[in-house]
Amino acid sequence: xxxxxxxxxxxxxxxxxxxxxxxxxxxxxxxxxxxxxxxxxxxxxxxxxxxxxxxxxxxxxxxxxxxxxxxxxxxxxxxxxxxxxxxxxxxxxxxxxxxxxxxxxxxxxxxxxxxxxxxxxxxxxxxxxxxxxxxxxxxxxxxxxxxxxxxxxxxxxxxxxxxxxxxxxxxxxxxxxxxxxxxxxxxx
Amino acid sequence: xxxxxxxxxxxxxxxxxxxxxxxxxxxxxxxxxxxxxxxxxxxxxxxxxxxxxxxxxxxxxxxxxxxxxxxxxxxxxxxxxxxxxxxxxxxxxxxxxxxxxxxxxxxxxxxxxxxxxxxxxxxxxxxxxxxxxxxxxxxxxxxxxxxxxxxxxxxxxxxxxxxxxxxxxxxxxxxxxxxxxxxxxxxxxxx
Numbered sequence: 001x002x003x004x005x006x007x008x009x010x011x012x013x014x015x016x017x018x019x020x021x022x023x024x025x026x027x028x029x030x031x032x033x034x035x036x037x038x039x040x041x042x043x044x045x046x047x048x049x050x051x052x053x054x055x056x057x058x059x060x061x062x063x064x065x066x067x068x069x070x071x072x073x074x075x076x077x078x079x080x081x082x083x084x085x086x087x088x089x090x091x092x093x094x095x096x097x098x099x100x101x102x103x104x105x106x107x108x109x110x111x112x113x114x115x116x117x118x119x120x121x122x123x124x125x126x127x128x129x130x131x132x133x134x135x136x137x138x139x140x141x142x143x144x145x146x147x148x149x150x151x152x153x154x155x156x157x158x159x160x161x162x163x164x165x166x167x168x169x170x171x172x173x174x175x176x177x178x179x180x181x182x183x184x185x186x187x188x
Numbered sequence: 189x190x191x192x193x194x195x196x197x198x199x200x201x202x203x204x205x206x207x208x209x210x211x212x213x214x215x216x217x218x219x220x221x222x223x224x225x226x227x228x229x230x231x232x233x234x235x236x237x238x239x240x241x242x243x244x245x246x247x248x249x250x251x252x253x254x255x256x257x258x259x260x261x262x263x264x265x266x267x268x269x270x271x272x273x274x275x276x277x278x279x280x281x282x283x284x285x286x287x288x289x290x291x292x293x294x295x296x297x298x299x300x301x302x303x304x305x306x307x308x309x310x311x312x313x314x315x316x317x318x319x320x321x322x323x324x325x326x327x328x329x330x331x332x333x334x335x336x337x338x339x340x341x342x343x344x345x346x347x348x349x350x351x352x353x354x355x356x357x358x359x360x361x362x363x364x365x366x367x368x369x370x371x372x373x374x375x376x377x378x379x
Contacts, residue, residue: 047217050336074202
């Protein structure tokens with residue numbers, strides 16, 4: 001044991017080691033039994049001065065505790081903390097703003113849906129809607145002018161009935177009421 | 189950062205050697221406290237071992253809200269009480285708040301559990317250490333007194349003594365080395 005090593009152990013007793021010096025001390029204690037004994041003697045002297053000791057005997061529980069803990073898994077808490085720290089590394093302000101925005105968007109969406117589902121939609125006066133006449137170029141959507149291009153009459157009727165059923169259901173649910181105005185039969 | 193907390197974080201990161209240092213640092217105090225509960229020094233060693241093992245298993249939950257020793261002390265007291273309950277013996281009525289843990293060593297309730305022999309030996313050791321300190325050069329003696337009796341950090345001692353921290357560290361080491369030699373002499377005579 002060198003003087004420097006003993007000085008290192010003395011500083012460890014006082015809790016004055018950090019970083020690399022603490023690494024060095026831990027490594028020294030790991031490989032050098034004499035260093036462990038020296039540290040325990042320094043610690044014992046300090047304990048005696050503070051009245052913690054029960055006589056001359058220096059106690060060494062490290063061996064029996066190490067043996068008892070031999071089969072225990074080593075912790076990896078620091079790794080877990082790092083991972084979780086990366087996940088929640090956003091500033092608090094970010095989360096506040098995000099939550100506020102989400103709440104505001106939800107309320108806005110509910111309000112719009114509610115207004116749309118009013119029976120006569122009185123909240124939106126129809127006379128305020130401006131009518132603008134614009135020149136439009138006719139565009140051919142379908143050559144036949146029919147919405148369904150099926151050959152068999154039976155299939156066409158079935159499709160129509162599906163559409164009617166759908167419109168009725170949509171009206172009842174209050175969600176897709178706009179579907180009433182695009183029903184097949186009205187446009188025909 | 190507090191060295192105890194750094195050692196705890198190393199244990200939490202999987203370094204078992206760091207826990208050995210915590211054991212070496214606190215085993216005397218913990219055994220001393222536990223002896224006050226279980227009265228039997230040999231039994232106290234077993235309970236202390238159990239307390240340290242519990243502390244190791246619980247160390248992932250230690251967040252540094254309190255000092256490590258306060259936390260360890262609480263575990264030691266609970267382990268002692270459980271031990272006495274398991275042995276169908278009544279835990280002592282005297283209890284100490286965990287916040288007072290660091291000042292618990294001189295509690296009269298503990299003194300009464302010391303045997304005359306251990307008490308005498310402790311007194312002899314204390315006298316020898318005080319004699320060793322008195323025989324030191326003044327600067328060295330002052331440094332170790334400020335550290336051990338006043339609980340000052342190296343930085344505070346450096347400020348009081350108006351010298352670099354490295355000098356403080358060196359002086360405290362020389363004092364400790366002299367004390368160690370004195371103890372070795374006494375223990376050699378005792379054997």
